Amino acid sequence: MPESQPTRFPAGSGAGSGSAWGFLAPALLLLAISVLIPAAMALVISFSRTGLDVGEPLQFIGLANFRRLLADPMLLKVSGTTFLYLIGVVPPILLGSLALAVLVNRQLPAIAWFRAAFYTPVLVSLVVAAIAFRWLYAENGLINGWLAALFAATGFRPIGFLTNPVLALPAVMLVTLWKGLGYYMVIFLGGLQGISPELYEAAALDGSTGLRRHLDITLPLLRPYITLVTVISAIGATKVFEEVFLMTQGGPADSTRTLVYYVYDQAFSELEISYACTVGLALFLIVLLLSLIRFLFAADQPLA
Secondary structure, eight states: OOOOOOOOOOTEEEEHHHHHHHHHHHHHHIIIIIHHHHHHHHHHHEEEESSSSSOOOOOOOOOOHHHHHOHHHHHHHHHHHHHHHHHHHHHHHHHHHHHHHHHHHHHOOOHHHHHHHHHHHHHHHHHHHHHHHHHHHHTHHHHHHHHHHGGGGOOOOOOOTTTTTHHHHHHHHHHHHHHHHHHHHHHHHHHTTSSSSSHHHHHHHHHHHTTTHIIIIIIITHHHHHHHHHHHHHHHHTTOHHHHHTTTTTSTTTOOOOOHHHHIIIIIOOOOOOHHHHHHHHHHHHHHHHHHHHHHHHSOOOOO
């Protein structure tokens, strides 16, 4: 018997389109329930006043929440903290992950183990990582113990990494860096392995060796990946929450209170649901702007 041929639908046919929508329907339903509908409700609430009773009808107040947003001194402070977090995380994570990718992009014995070791922090739960670092940073923790042993003769006093307003934000940044380096390393490693070795050989004949060959060949060819990592890490730094919530609760003296934590604080501590939605809308616009920048660069610099 002749083998049965699979059914083929011509392009643009109703049957093929119906099958596609059928497969997409469950995912679209979940997306609508978990993202689109809550986002639309948050937009409506930002123009309203809500009470403690969720069954109470919304009171339309127009742009009052947005006027409050522009006059809120705490919003300016948390926006500055978020910007500092972004500046303190994105450049180190970009340079560090690129350096790690170059380091492990070699044909050496046991190189796979080194790649796995650098990637392992990505697999660790952020909750576990934040709690572990909080123990390390404690005044009776491992870091202060090492420092006390090293500087015992100088009368060393324990450092309050998470209780000092100057040190708290960098201490939280370190967790984000530790967790993210391996993830972005893999992105850069994929880009490096797409570069032909013949280009480096030709550059060597022209006298381009060592660091110079990376400046002449690696960086220009990795420009799309650099843009991707920069924008993704910037979005992640802008939306940082778990590290702050688990390690400092926004303290000390609001030195680690970021935009997302401020939204959480307004919604669940102050019970200002409508104002929290307004701040969340402002945060959404910031993330949307970063995403648009990513798409604009991607249009001109397609990944290899």
